[in-house]
Amino acid sequence: MGLGGGIGHTMGIASINPVTGATLQTFEPLSPAGLEDKLEQAWQAFHNYRHTSLAQRATWLNQAAGLLEADKQVWAQLITLEMGKTLASAVAEVEKSAVVCRYYATHGPEFLAPAAGPADLLPDGRVALTHTRYDPLGPVLAVMPWNFPFWQVFRFAAPVLMVGNVGLLKHASNVPQCALGIAEILQKAGFPEGVFQTLLIEGARVPDLLADPRIVAATLTGSEPAGISLATAAGRHLKKVVLELGGSDPFIVLESADLEAAIATAVTARLISNGQSCIAAKRFIVAEAIADAFEAGFLARFQRLRLGDPCDPATEVGPLATASIRAELHEQVQTVIRQGAACRCGGELPPGPGYFYPPTLITQIPPGTIADSDEFFGPVALMFRVASLDEAIAKANASPFGLGASAWTRDPAEQARLVQDLEAGAVFINGMTRSDPRFPFGGIKRSGYGRELGRPGIYEFVNIKSTWVNPSP
Numbered sequence: 001m002g003l004g005g006g007i008g009h010t011m012g013i014a015s016i017n018p019v020t021g022a023t024l025q026t027f028e029p030l031s032p033a034g035l036e037d038k039l040e041q042a043w044q045a046f047h048n049y050r051h052t053s054l055a056q057r058a059t060w061l062n063q064a065a066g067l068l069e070a071d072k073q074v075w076a077q078l079i080t081l082e083m084g085k086t087l088a089s090a091v092a093e094v095e096k097s098a099v100v101c102r103y104y105a106t107h108g109p110e111f112l113a114p115a116a117g118p119a120d121l122l123p124d125g126r127v128a129l130t131h132t133r134y135d136p137l138g139p140v141l142a143v144m145p146w147n148f149p150f151w152q153v154f155r156f157a158a159p160v161l162m163v164g165n166v167g168l169l170k171h172a173s174n175v176p177q178c179a180l181g182i183a184e185i186l187q188k189a190g191f192p193e194g195v196f197q198t199l200l201i202e203g204a205r206v207p208d209l210l211a212d213p214r215i216v217a218a219t220l221t222g223s224e225p226a227g228i229s230l231a232t233a234a235g236r237h238l239k240k241v242v243l244e245l246g247g248s249d250p251f252i253v254l255e256s257a258d259l260e261a262a263i264a265t266a267v268t269a270r271l272i273s274n275g276q277s278c279i280a281a282k283r284f285i286v287a288e289a290i291a292d293a294f295e296a297g298f299l300a301r302f303q304r305l306r307l308g309d310p311c312d313p314a315t316e317v318g319p320l321a322t323a324s325i326r327a328e329l330h331e332q333v334q335t336v337i338r339q340g341a342a343c344r345c346g347g348e349l350p351p352g353p354g355y356f357y358p359p360t361l362i363t364q365i366p367p368g369t370i371a372d373s374d375e376f377f378g379p380v381a382l383m384f385r386v387a388s389l390d391e392a393i394a395k396a397n398a399s400p401f402g403l404g405a406s407a408w409t410r411d412p413a414e415q416a417r418l419v420q421d422l423e424a425g426a427v428f429i430n431g432m433t434r435s436d437p438r439f440p441f442g443g444i445k446r447s448g449y450g451r452e453l454g455r456p457g458i459y460e461f462v463n464i465k466s467t468w469v470n471p472s473p
């Protein structure tokens with residue numbers, strides 16, 4: 001580990017303050033020998049850890065929740081420092097990370113209890129007993145993004161550790177202090193040495209890791225290219241993966257909607273994590289009859305938003321996380337405008353240091369632009385007008401992604417149609433799409449496959465073992 005002092009370089013593993021662009025600390029990536037040592041530790045740890053009781057694991061998870069809550073201000077400041085979300089939203093993220101630990105500590109034992117199957121009557125009149133068991137698999141690799149540096153990791157770690165697997169975290173290269181902090185919390189909570197480790201390595205080294213027999217499965221939350229790279233390597237080595245990739249979630253507002261609530265929620269939904277959330281609302285699909293009113297209300301709120309230092313409580317939108325995220329977003333905005341769309345506010349790079357980008361509203365988007373195909377990862381809202389419910393659903397589904405969807409209408413028939421026909425892993429009616437430990441979370445189409453959270457989330461990395469026992473042959 002060494003100290004850096006440069007400005008704005010984004011190479012390597014480093015904490016760079018997105019408010020100023022200053023490099024705060026750089027980290028030496030793990031050497032091949034250091035990596036080998038961690039893999040071996042994980043493998044050895046698994047053989048003991050798999051025999052710990054569910055009650056013991058639940059105790060450790062509850063202790064992790066307590067530690068997160070006790071030090072939430074400290075961890076929130078670190079999140080804000082490394083990736084720029086507002087301090088209030090970082091505190092909420094740490095609190096939610098505690099909730100997911102408690103959720104699996106509480107419900108894990110029930111989800112993982114062996115389930116009795118039908119008794120199997122044998123020809124000699126005796127009965128074989130059948131069960132479904134949920135056994136751990138081994139070390140699971142998690143490749144994680146920076147946009148929710150704590151939440152994304154804890155929603156992986158809580159179910160995986162509850163099952164009896166061990167975790168290896170390859171976090172995004174711009175949040176190394178969060179990555180190290182999380183491993184520290186879990187160790188302090190009582191999880192034995194080697195049960196959860198952070199690997200400080202670059203993304204390019206991940207595919208080779210899948211070849212290692214000590215890694216039994218992997219999960220990745222991130223971009224499509226990273227997902228393809230991981231899934232390709234995993235396929236080559238026949239290992240299971242869960243992928244949580246991008247999204248371009250629709251936010252549909254129909255004529256009977258509570259317009260004020262829809263507008264206020266639309267603005268909030270677009271700006272989660274300074275606009276850098278996979279399930280942020282990105283495409284606003286609005287019925288023609290109310291579109292002028294929606295646009296005016298949305299624009300008024302978007303223009304009033306206060307952009308600034310994420311540690312200032314008055315700030316509503318902080319900077320984007322990295323220079324390259326901002327450059328890519330700005331390029332997308334310029335492209336869609338070149339393709340014929342109108343920019344109602346924002347769209348200009350602000351002067352000064354840091355990676356700030358203004359809330360931007362794009363309207364009058366002609367068919368066939370990148371707004372139909374790309375994910376805009378930042379505070380940019382894309383608005384479309386539609387003439388009917390059918391057209392709204394068709395527009396929402398005309399996307400390569402299928403992560404979340406939110407729709408606003410008071411009409412029960414429309415609500416039923418939307419729930420049934422929207423192609424997404426989650427549909428919220430008259431509410432904002434969000435992740436919640438209680439509900440399964442994941443996508444279809446190019447948003448990935450597999451599920452996290454809820455009951456299904458705990459079964460992704462287990463050996464669902466059928467047992468058949470003739471007790472007295």
Ligand code: NAP
Nearest residue numbers: 144171172173202203206222223226229244245246247278
């Ligand atoms: P990214 O570049 O894909 O980074 C995500 C993680 O993948 C990082 O740890 C990164 O490591 C690693 N990585 C990069 N290239 C890799 C490769 N070739 N093989 C294996 N791993 C690799 O993602 P991002 O652009 O920073 O994050 C934003 C994306 O994540 C968006 O598309 C967003 O929608 C998606 N996301 C999805 C969800 C969800 O639940 N569906 C949640 C949050 C974010 P390095 O940092 O070292 O490159």
